[in-house]
Amino acid sequence: MKTQTQHGVALVLVLLIVAMATTIAAFMAQQQAFWQREMENGRDRAQARRIAEAGIDWARAVLADDESVNPGVDNAREMWAMQLPAIPVEGGEVQGTIVDQQGLFNLNNLVANGVLSAPDLARFQRLLAALGLPQELGNTLVDWMDANSETMPNGAEDEYYMSLDKPYRCANLPLSDIGELVWVRGFDATTIQRLQPFVSVLPESNTAVNVNFAPPEVLMAILPGLTLQDARQLALQASSTPFMSLADFLQRLPKTVIQDSTLLLSVSSQYFMVTGYATQGDGASSAHVLLHRAGIWATQVRKSLQ
Known part of the structure; x- marks a missing residue:
C-alpha cells in the first residue's frame, strides 16, 4: 500500500513537472514571438523615420x-x-507639406533685443481682438519675453509665476516654440489652439509679413483701417492673382488703410515649416522642421521627430 502511494506521488510530481515545463516552453515561445515582433516594429519605425527625414531633403x-x-x-x-x-514606397508610403510661416504674425516681433516693440504689440492686440481673445494676453506675453522685471498692466512677471503651486520664473527670452505659451499666464490650451493658425514663432524679431499668405485676420491686425471684409477680399485676390510686388499690393489697398512706416511687408518668405510623414510596414514616423532659406538652400532651424 505504501509503495503504491509513493508511486502515485511520483506520478503526480512527474505530471506537475511536465506541465511546468510545457508552461515555461509556451511562455518562452510567446516571449520570443513578442521580442521578434518588437524587433520588426523597431526596424519598421526606424525605416519610416529615415523616409520621413528624406522628405525634408x-x-x-x-x-x-x-x-x-x-x-x-x-x-x-x-x-x-x-x-x-x-507616394507609395516599398512597404509603405510617404507624404509631405511645405507651409509658409511669414504670412503669420511672428510672436517674437513683440520684443526686439529684450525691449518691447510698441507697434507690434498694438498689432498683436488687434489680432487678439479679431479672434475674440483678451487683449491683455499681449502684455503677459511681452512680460514673459522682455528683459526687464517691470510688470505691464494686466501682465505677469516673476512675482506672479513664483507664487504658483509649482513656481517657476519668466523666460525673459524670445519664444523657442509655440508650445512654450503653456507657461505664460492666460494661455491655456483653448487659447493656444485658437491662436495657432494665425501666428508663428521665428528665431528672429522684426520679420516681414508676406501678404500673399496672410490670413484676413492678420491683414486686418497689421493694417489699421482695414475692415475684415476688405481683408478677406485681399486674401482672395492673393490666392487667385498673387501680389508680385509690394507696390502691387499697396495699390490694391482701400484708401481707408492707414500707412504705417514701421510695418514690414513683403511678397517673399524666408521661413517655412515642413512636415514629412511616412509609413513602413507597421511603423510610422513624422518629422516637423522649420527651414530658413537665405539664398538658395534652406537650413534647419529646429526639428521634431516622432
Missing part, C-alpha cells in the same frame, strides 16, 4: 528650385506650396 530641393526660378516672390500658386500626395 525633398523640401529643401523644392525650395531651392523655386528660388532659382522665381527669386523674390512666394505665393500659394507655386509648386512648393501644393501638398505632396501620398
